[in-house]
Amino acid sequence: MAPPPPPTAAERGHEVRQRLLRAGAELITERGWSAVSTRAVAERAEVGQGLVHYHFASLGALLRQAALGAVEALLHELTVLLKAAATPQEALERILSTLDAYSGTDTTSLLFTETYLAATRDEELKSGLARLLTGAREELAGHLRVQRVRQPQETAAVLMAAVDGLMLHRPVSPSLSSAAVGPVLRRLLIGTNSGGETA
Amino acid sequence: MAPPPPPTAAERGHEVRQRLLRAGAELITERGWSAVSTRAVAERAEVGQGLVHYHFASLGALLRQAALGAVEALLHELTVLLKAAATPQEALERILSTLDAYSGTDTTSLLFTETYLAATRDEELKSGLARLLTGAREELAGHLRVQRVRQPQETAAVLMAAVDGLMLHRPVSPSLSSAAVGPVLRRLLIGTNSGGETA
DNA sequence: GTTCGCCTTGGTCAATTGCCCAAGGCGAAC
């Protein structure tokens, strides 16, 4: 086999930027948004602390980009999962299974909440997050609409909020397994247009 | 009228402690849990900075007590509101009206989320929060059970998580008014034991 | 008036913070 060509300086730089973003996302969930320091990010990424401000305008810019990137990746993953579902019940099953996977102490579930809170105090972050969430919500709403769930827009919004809320409550209330809350959440999807109720 | 007696030193101390706690709760929502400093709390409470560590063992202890106190007060307020409701629908109406009142930029709604996140990293805070929430959830579940809602425990948990999630999403998605999500949330309460569905 | 207990102040310390910068490394182009 031919040995891989040595990476150029620009390629190495790009790789370091990715490491910094990943380290930033990890530390946001571990310590909380406002407790992440430049030196901690650099150490986690195993680079000198000066690199943070070489690759990013500020620590805030790094955290913004790290958080939005992680949120976008997870939303994309969920959307793909959703597209393969035939019924709204099956879609819910898939969403709930991810709820079990993210136990509340993992890397990604707390990141959502941290990003929501940080968006309250950062206009740029708020608009970026709103863009991502609107896209995901419309994707989910379209899915629900095709399957004749009533008020698809509002149902999608409530469903996403409920899942986020459950993720938030889980570490404090470990009884919130998908098996426990699944039957209740399923009520959100009953009463389709093809069903009995018309009001 | 008799002039009020001058407060004793102990009474003044107690009043200062209350001011510090209120300042701490305010600053948690404004800046985020880990961005609250002793000097900021002291300045907001209009006392010298040394008083913080005179009245509290540490800044963390102050924030814990401030957050748990605020959460307890709000949960108590909601519980009282709930007791006056005759039907689960009316109870939901009352909960939703509080959702409109707390717009997401107010003092108390973000405090819940901040406390949840901080509890992830503070065992003492977690157990205190779990105690308060279990009490409130059982209160709500009992209310739902009397009114023949199925799976009252799980429904109460999902309802509380959904409300918290909606509060969290609201600043980013201003369309989440109670009028928009109310009809959807109401589905969580349909299908009582006295209703038609039996499965 | 003196003593006592509690509260209150502002100064101080070591540690940490975000950000900046001079200096150097290193492969590519020529």
Added chain:
DNA sequence: GTTCGCCTTGGGCAATTGACCAAGGCGAAC
């Protein structure tokens, strides 16, 4: 070999941090 561009390092700075402390205020008890 030299130059160039990009990446990388570690030190340094001013500001802020949590915590501690000596000193003083002040009403109550005696």
